[in-house]
Amino acid sequence: MLIERSTIDAEDMTETSTTTPRLRSGTTGLALSVLVASLGTSAANVALPTIADELDGTFAQAQWVALAYLLAMTATSLTVGHLGDLIGRRRVLLLGIWIFTVAAVVSAIAPTLWMLIAARALQGIGAAVMMALPLARARDLVPPDRLGRAMGLLGTTAAVGTASGPALGGLLITVAGWPAIFAAMVPLGLLAAVLAGSAGAEARPAGAPRRGFDLPGMVLLTVAVALYALGVTAPGDQASWPTLPLLGGAVATAGLFVMRERRARHPLLPPVLLRNRSISRGAILSLVVGTVMMSTLVVGPFFLAGALHLPPAAIGAVMAAGPLASICTGVLAGRTVDRFGTHRMTSVGLSGMLLGALALALLPAWWGLPGYITGTVLLAPGYQLFLAANNTGVVNSTPAARRGAASGLLGLSRNLGLVTGASVLAALFAATSGSGEVASASPDALTVALRATFLVTAALLAGAVALSLLSSRTRSSDLATDTSETRRATTR
Structure with missing residues (x-):
């Protein structure tokens, strides 16, 4: 028994013995990777009207500059995580950063709209690596008792990228034009590559897959995710977008993917991961929370403009309140997770989000603008606490050889939640406003629509809290059973 335990510890401690300077620089590189990928998501959106005008495209065509990035990042999240387990997470992370950086160069010099769209799709693949693998690499680098702090740092930098992206993008457009947005990502990407690579080579954990790649599974999953994302995201004229056929194709392709994974010799998503309650629960909760958080981004501006009559600059300032609260609470949330544990803090974080959604x-x-700001500020700390606790719990529950796949699964579920929230909750907001066009709805109608939308998100979060509490009790029961069986065996 002692020999088995020693072996497990040796396999699990891949780089925790790294010297402190290397540990700090490596962790900083992970945080910078997440920051740059988050900037890639948010900074370019503000440039879409300018890009459409200067590259002779319609606004619906320019939307593909953002959509191609999101689609590529979502569709490849699980694949890049599996590749990290297969050939090395450090190696794949560095490759992803280089892909992102080179794509940023091509985006900055793209002479046509379609070349820019293609470069953004390539950049989205790099972003998938930069968002998913830092979770697994953090567990490689950081001791288990400090992992929550690392996850809190990653959550904070993601919030910084989301909050500062639109403002930074607007400033760069004003000073140097839209190519400067992508050019600014190049030095940040180079610095991330240097820092992320400074931690040294990673030890290969026992049980890591040495060969074999499920190419048919990758194709099926990519097609399924792309069809779903396209089906629920309608650029341009929504009436001409074949939503139902796309969603039907997504369901059918997802079914084929599940059948393939059950028979594959080297599955992209090993069924054993989904049978792990902590991992499957974490993925479900990540999907729900991603859906909820996207609602604040897509519904908030319409309410603030139409119901409260705020100018664009004021809307931007109000929308930054939530991310700023996240920045202030991210690292503290990580420390709280390290002290009180992942299962308890996951439930507490979700409960905090539920309170924010109800607010x-x-x-x-009742209170107008102060009421809206209060709700967003209440939502943010709960989100950061959930993020740190859920990510830490999933990574700690995953065998070292499969942490890349588990991190990719978290990235996939989060991105699917963002896509779903952007479409479904926006459609709910429009439907409950009682107007065919949200821009023409009355302030009272928009207030009713806001209430209906966030009551639905509160119901989703209430279900998530129930799932988290039920999972925690089940885990406690399992641990008690294991302990009693061990004691009986010892007595015999």
Whole structure:
């Protein structure tokens, strides 16, 4: 028994013995990777009207500059995580950063809209690596008792990228034009590559897959995710977008993927991961939370403009309140997770988000703008606590040889939640406003629509809290059973 335990510890401690300077620089590189990928998501959106004008495209065509990035990042999240387990997470992370950086150069010099779209799709693949693999690499680098702090740092930098992206993009457009947005990502990408690579070579954990790649599974998953994302994201004229056929194709292709994974010799998503309750629960909760958080980004501006009559600059400032609260609470959330544990803090974080969603549903009708800001500020700390606790719990529950796949699964579920929230909750907001066009709805109608939307998100979060509490009790029961069986065996 002692020999087995020693072997497990040796396999699990891949780089935790790294010297402190290397540990700090390596962790900083992971955080910078997440920051740059988040900037790639948010900074370019503000440039879409300018890009459409200067590259002779329609606004619907220019939307593909953002959509291609999101689609590529979502469709490849699981694949890049599996590749990290297969050929080395450090190696794949560095490759992803270089792909992202080279694509940023091509985006900055693209002479046509379609070349820019292609470069953004390539950049989205790099971003998938830079968002998923830092979770697994953090567990490689950081001791288990400090992992929550590392996850809190990654969550904070993601919030920084989301919050600062639109402002930075607007400033760069004003000073140097839209290519400067992509050019600014180049030195950041180079610095991330240097820092992320400074931690040294990673030890290969026992049980890591040495050969074999499920290419048919990768193709099926990529097609399924792309069809779903296209089906629920309608650029341009929504009436001409074949939503139902795309969603039907996504369901059918996902079914084929599941059948393939059950028979594959080297599955892209090993079924054993989904049978792990902590991993499957973490993926489900990540999907729900991603859906909820996207609602604040797509619904908020319409309410602030139409119901509260705020100018664009004021809308931007109000929308930054949530991310700023996330920045202030991210590292503290990680420390809290290290002290009180992942399961308890996951439930507490979700409960905090539930309180914030209820505040967003009720307070704006009573207090107006202060009520809306109060709701967003209440939502953010709960989100950061959930993020640190859920990510830490999933990574710690995953065998060292499969951490890349588990991190990719988290990235996939989060991105699917973002896509779903952007479409489904936006459609719910429009439907409950009682107007065919949200821009023409009355302030009272928009207030009713905001209440309905966030009551639905509150219901989703209530279900997530129930799932988290039930999983925690089941785990405690399993641990008690294991302990009693061990004691009986010892007595015999």
